[in-house]
Amino acid sequence: MTDTGNASERDFWSGPSGQSWVTSQEEMDTQLAEVADLVMRHAEPRKGERILDIGSGAGALSLMAAEAVGPTGHVLATDISKPLLDCANKRGRDLPQFQTLLADAQITDWPDMDYDLAISRFGVMFFADPPAAFANIARALKPGGRIAFAAWAPPSDNPFWKIPTQHAVAHLGQPPKIELNTPGPMGLADVDLACGRLAKGGLIDVACRVETVQLRHPKGARAFANLCCRISAAKRAISHFEADSAAQKAIEDAIAADFVQFEQPDGGCAIPASINLLTARKPH
Ligand SMILES: C[S@@+](CC[C@H](N)C(=O)[O-])C[C@H]1O[C@@H](n2cnc3c(N)ncnc32)[C@H](O)[C@@H]1O
Numbered sequence: 163m164t165d166t167g168n169a170s171e172r173d174f175w176s177g178p179s180g181q182s183w184v185t186s187q188e189e190m191d192t193q194l195a196e197v198a199d200l201v202m203r204h205a206e207p208r209k210g211e212r213i214l215d216i217g218s219g220a221g222a223l224s225l226m227a228a229e230a231v232g233p234t235g236h237v238l239a240t241d242i243s244k245p246l247l248d249c250a251n252k253r254g255r256d257l258p259q260f261q262t263l264l265a266d267a268q269i270t271d272w273p274d275m276d277y278d279l280a281i282s283r284f285g286v287m288f289f290a291d292p293p294a295a296f297a298n299i300a301r302a303l304k305p306g307g308r309i310a311f312a313a314w315a316p317p318s319d320n321p322f323w324k325i326p327t328q329h330a331v332a333h334l335g336q337p338p339k340i341e342l343n344t345p346g347p348m349g350l351a352d353v354d355l356a357c358g359r360l361a362k363g364g365l366i367d368v369a370c371r372v373e374t375v376q377l378r379h380p381k382g383a384r385a386f387a388n389l390c391c392r393i394s395a396a397k398r399a400i401s402h403f404e405a406d407s408a409a410q411k412a413i414e415d416a417i418a419a420d421f422v423q424f425e426q427p428d429g430g431c432a433i434p435a436s437i438n439l440l441t442a443r444k445p446h
Contacts, residue, residue: 166268167290168242171345175243178401182393184220184249189379189389191222196375197283197312197437198223202230204441205310210234211278214302216267216311217241217285221250227281228260238277240265241285268295272302279303282311287349296363303444309365313350315372315436316342321424322377322433323347326390329416330399333409337402347394353438365442373439376432383421386431387414 174180183190191198201223207213207230215224218239228237239254240263241247247262254260263270268289280299289295299309317323317340331337342351350356353370360368379386390396391414400410424433 166266168266168268168288168345171288171290172242172266175241176245179393179397180243180245182397184245186389186393187220187222187249190220190393193377193379193386193389194222194283195378197377197435198226200373200375200437200439201281201283201310201312202226204439205279205281205308207231207235207279207281212236212276213238214272214277214280214299215239215285216280216282216299217288218250218262218282219243219246219285221247221253221262223281223283224250224260225254225257228254228257231259233257233259235259237261238263238272240267240270242266268298270298274301275304275307277302277304277307279308279310281309284312284314284347286311287313287347288345289349290345292349292359293362296360296365298363300364300444305444305446307444309360309440309442309444311350311440313356313438313440314347315353315438316348316351319372319436322390322435323395325420326387326395326413326417327399329413329420330396333413333416334399334403334405337399340398350438350440356438356440360440360442364444366445368440368442370441371439373437375435375437377435378430378432380430382429383425383431384414384418386421386424386433387417390414390417 213227224239251262357368
């Protein structure tokens with residue numbers, strides 16, 4: 163693969179972190195269901211359209227898009243991680259309109275002007291060179307083609323990031339910080355910067371709305387805390403410090419105690435989340 167600066171992300175998502183997401187795919191898709199709904203609402207896919215899902219992971223959003231475009235349309239789920247894409251492939255194998263492509267979206271040589279719409283749920287914050295990546299995605303769009311991407315707003319607006327990180331740091335110390343607006347989960351955290359990067363990629367009518375959705379776990383605060391120790395916020399510190407099971411349990415206990423405030427009458431847990439919803443289109 164050409165050196166795009168994305169090798170560390172490829173390795174991260176192809177190694178234990180990607181594998182862990184595959185194992186927990188149902189739990190993750192339940193957690194992030196309202197984010198997928200948000201993207202779909204703004205993307206407005208139509209029957210027969212051709213859609214590119216960037217950083218599709220295990221394919222939840224791609225499968226929703228495939229359902230929306232129907233058998234006369236086409237959805238290409240594309241990701242840099244083989245284990246995640248294999249999972250997507252398995253889930254979509256019975257749909258003739260669904261395909262997968264193992265690729266770095268920043269440089270993939272897809273055909274010019276082939277797609278009506280590019281979508282993503284949290285798959286576009288990791289590029290080493292965001293304007294180059296967005297230009298490459300724009301190249302794949304037909305004139306007038308649309309974009310709808312969801313990215314995290316800053317951790318200060320997201321208890322899902324803030325609370326687990328605080329407890330992990332309190333127990334283990336500070337791992338390398340997740341910097342805002344650099345490649346990583348917070349890569350498009352600043353709305354003005356994010357819009358600027360899409361515009362630099364040649365897109366127009368760029369807009370970013372900060373939307374609130376609920377992140378859900380049907381089994382409540384303890385189960386949600388456990389998930390945070392396996393994927394995303396607390397997991398980064400746990401991996402960095404190679405925390406033993408006693409430390410992991412202490413972190414999980416502390417997160418669960420804080421997450422109780424988000425428990426619902428039905429026993430599930432719903433954590434409000436701020437999402438940067440980016441839309442744009444390619445000029446005619
Ligand atoms: C947070 S996960 C989101 C996965 C999926 N969209 C979802 O919501 O379930 C981020 C995804 O972006 C992918 N990714 C990161 N950098 C990429 C790149 N340069 N090109 C394509 N995919 C990339 C990762 O492999 C990972 O699957």
